[in-house]
Amino acid sequence: ARVDKAGYKHFMAKEIAEQPTVLQGALAHYINHDGTAITLPEPGLDFAKIERFSMVACGTAFYACLVAKYWFEQLAGIPVEVDVASEFRYREPPVTPGTVALFVSQSGETADTLAALRYMEGKAAKIVSVVNVPESSIARESDLPLPILAGTEIGVASTKAFTCQLTTLAILALQAAQARGRITDAELADKLANLRALPGVLNLALAVESKASELSRKLAEARDILFLGRGAMYPLALEGALKLKEISYIHAEAYASGELKHGPIALVDKHVPVIVMAPRDALFDKTVSNMQEVMARGGKVLLITDQKGAAEAGDGVWNTILMPEIDPFLAPILYAVPAQLLAYHTAIAKGTDVDQPRNLAKSVTVE
Numbered sequence: 568a569r570v571d572k573a574g575y576k577h578f579m580a581k582e583i584a585e586q587p588t589v590l591q592g593a594l595a596h597y598i599n600h601d602g603t604a605i606t607l608p609e610p611g612l613d614f615a616k617i618e619r620f621s622m623v624a625c626g627t628a629f630y631a632c633l634v635a636k637y638w639f640e641q642l643a644g645i646p647v648e649v650d651v652a653s654e655f656r657y658r659e660p661p662v663t664p665g666t667v668a669l670f671v672s673q674s675g676e677t678a679d680t681l682a683a684l685r686y687m688e689g690k691a692a693k694i695v696s697v698v699n700v701p702e703s704s705i706a707r708e709s710d711l712p713l714p715i716l717a718g719t720e721i722g723v724a725s726t727k728a729f730t731c732q733l734t735t736l737a738i739l740a741l742q743a744a745q746a747r748g749r750i751t752d753a754e755l756a757d758k759l760a761n762l763r764a765l766p767g768v769l770n771l772a773l774a775v776e777s778k779a780s781e782l783s784r785k786l787a788e789a790r791d792i793l794f795l796g797r798g799a800m801y802p803l804a805l806e807g808a809l810k811l812k813e814i815s816y817i818h819a820e821a822y823a824s825g826e827l828k829h830g831p832i833a834l835v836d837k838h839v840p841v842i843v844m845a846p847r848d849a850l851f852d853k854t855v856s857n858m859q860e861v862m863a864r865g866g867k868v869l870l871i872t873d874q875k876g877a878a879e880a881g882d883g884v885w886n887t888i889l890m891p892e893i894d895p896f897l898a899p900i901l902y903a904v905p906a907q908l909l910a911y912h913t914a915i916a917k918g919t920d921v922d923q924p925r926n927l928a929k930s931v932t933v934e
């Protein structure tokens with residue numbers, strides 16, 4: 568079926584707004600109707616025997632892998648390596664037995680990712696893929712293709728595919744944690760309930776659109792923007808910076824909050840907005856001191872956090888975008904929404920071609 572904009576100004580806007588609905592579909596695909604069990608397609612995976620995941624992807628899908636690394640390691644105790652495909656394929660990394668290769672790709676046709684898959688095939692590694700297009704090359708050449716069920720994504724800047732990739736990977740991490748005896752049934756039930764509540768929470772997050780649009784008019788005046796995040800929010804900072812670069816053409820960089828003083832703080836002055844993505848979690852205090860370092864140098868902090876975080880952040884932040892409170896495990900999925908909305912509205916303010924940004928392609932099938 569031909570996909571149209573369904574009344575939205577851009578495909579990107581439609582795809583951002585669609586996220587609660589498509590996520591619901593992905594959750595229903597992998598979690599049984601009473602929310603008690605996860606079902607992966609056959610042949611499944613013998614999680615007890617997995618010694619390592621080697622995750623490979625490009626672009627936004629690469630950032631989904633970086634988030635998943637935190638989940639697999641923390642929840643399931645499985646060590647994870649993450650590589651961009653263009654580096655992985657030529658590095659000729661040694662592959663130990665017990666390594667499972669995990670590829671993430673919206674299109675399933677990205678040339679470098681496909682080449683990396685074939686390299687791992689040559690090493691007799693088991694191949695799992697997280698893909699949006701089920702009939703794609705990457706899906707077809709995998710032992711276990713896991714669909715993300717985001718539906719056709721047309722905007723070059725990936726949005727709903729990212730949150731559906733994360734959701735699928737979160738489910739996989741929970742399944743691994745259960746199979747390896749790392750979480751109790753009660754903990755699993757709790758996490759699954761939180762996952763199933765996610766579409767509703769995402770809907771609430773979409774309500775920050777008018778605030779994001781108002782702030783974006785200011786962001787559009789900046790030449791450089793910094794994004795900061797800690798833990799699994801660090802890859803979200805990377806994704807926020809990528810989205811902004813892709814469609815607004817503003818130079819944006821992301822750093823792990825704790826790395827700020829090792830270089831990027833030198834860039835901070837009153838002209839550089841610093842977007843801090845930080846739910847009130849166990850490491851929030853440390854992020855507050857990083858923000859203070861920025862503010863002490865005149866930097867304008869835009870804090871994306873929840874009520875508690877906003878209360879604890881104290882004075883001096885330029886602006887705050889309030890997110891609903893959420894299980895810290897799922898914060899990376901939720902916080903994708905304000906990152907997307909800021910990029911979208913900054914691009915609108917600059918008058919760029921949101922769905923077809925210059926020099927970029929939706930699917931990169933050449934090297």
Ligand code: G6P
Nearest residue numbers: 625626627628672673674677725
């Ligand atoms: C291109 C797109 C990105 C995408 C990346 C990887 O650069 O513009 O949005 O994240 O390719 O694509 P894939 O289809 O493999 O996820």
